[in-house]
Amino acid sequence: MLLVLIFSFFSRMAHAQVCPVSPPAGVECVETASSKSITAFSICAAISNAHASNRALMVPIKTSAEWASFRTHPPAGVTVGACGPPTFIFTSSQSWTVPADWNNSNNSVECVGGGGGGASNDVGGGGGGAYAKKTNVTFAAGNTVTVQVFPSAAADSPGGSSHIVYQDSTVISADAGKAGTSSGGA
Numbered sequence: 001m002l003l004v005l006i007f008s009f010f011s012r013m014a015h016a017q018v019c020p021v022s023p024p025a026g027v028e029c030v031e032t033a034s035s036k037s038i039t040a041f042s043i044c045a046a047i048s049n050a051h052a053s054n055r056a057l058m059v060p061i062k063t064s065a066e067w068a069s070f071r072t073h074p075p076a077g078v079t080v081g082a083c084g085p086p087t088f089i090f091t092s093s094q095s096w097t098v099p100a101d102w103n104n105s106n107n108s109v110e111c112v113g114g115g116g117g118g119a120s121n122d123v124g125g126g127g128g129g130a131y132a133k134k135t136n137v138t139f140a141a142g143n144t145v146t147v148q149v150f151p152s153a154a155a156d157s158p159g160g161s162s163h164i165v166y167q168d169s170t171v172i173s174a175d176a177g178k179a180g181t182s183s184g185g186a
Helices: 002-016 064-072
Strands: 027-030 034-040 043-049 057-060 078-081 094-097 108-112 131-135 144-148 162-166 169-174
Touching: 027 034, 027 043, 043 057, 043 064, 057 064, 108 162, 108 169, 131 169
Parallel strands: none
Antiparallel strands: 027 057, 034 043, 043 078, 094 144, 108 131, 144 162, 162 169
16 A cells, blocks of 8 residues: 555656646646746746746736736746747738837848749749848837738749838848749749
């Protein structure tokens, strides 16, 4: 009987150190002695769990009030820091709302033009779309940015230019790739 009790005790300790596969709704989990970036209500926080209990930490994110309270009053042994710059990848055209934690002095915006289609006679490949990058772009939180993404083109057609527009001004643009030709590549 003693062996069963000891096994049960160690089993519960081991379980408490790891996060469940699917945390309950409105909760994020940070395993013991680890860190995790959590974004809720457009605010990212880097949470480090060094709590003395040596257990996984359940972080409340169901409401913005819970999330704000946790970030401003974390439990002992838990630190809340700034996240690194978030990454947003767009594969189709859309409007994007600038998040509350957008950092105007630590960001980069990258853009790739749509590749040109290859020649229909299979002789020439289409040209690749151009690449452009701009750092420390100024956007105001809550404002809308228009992202125009052009995918690769069909055979014998050029791609399209991709660009990002903010307050009616183009922030960055990348030219399209040329179409392949019957005598060779673009």
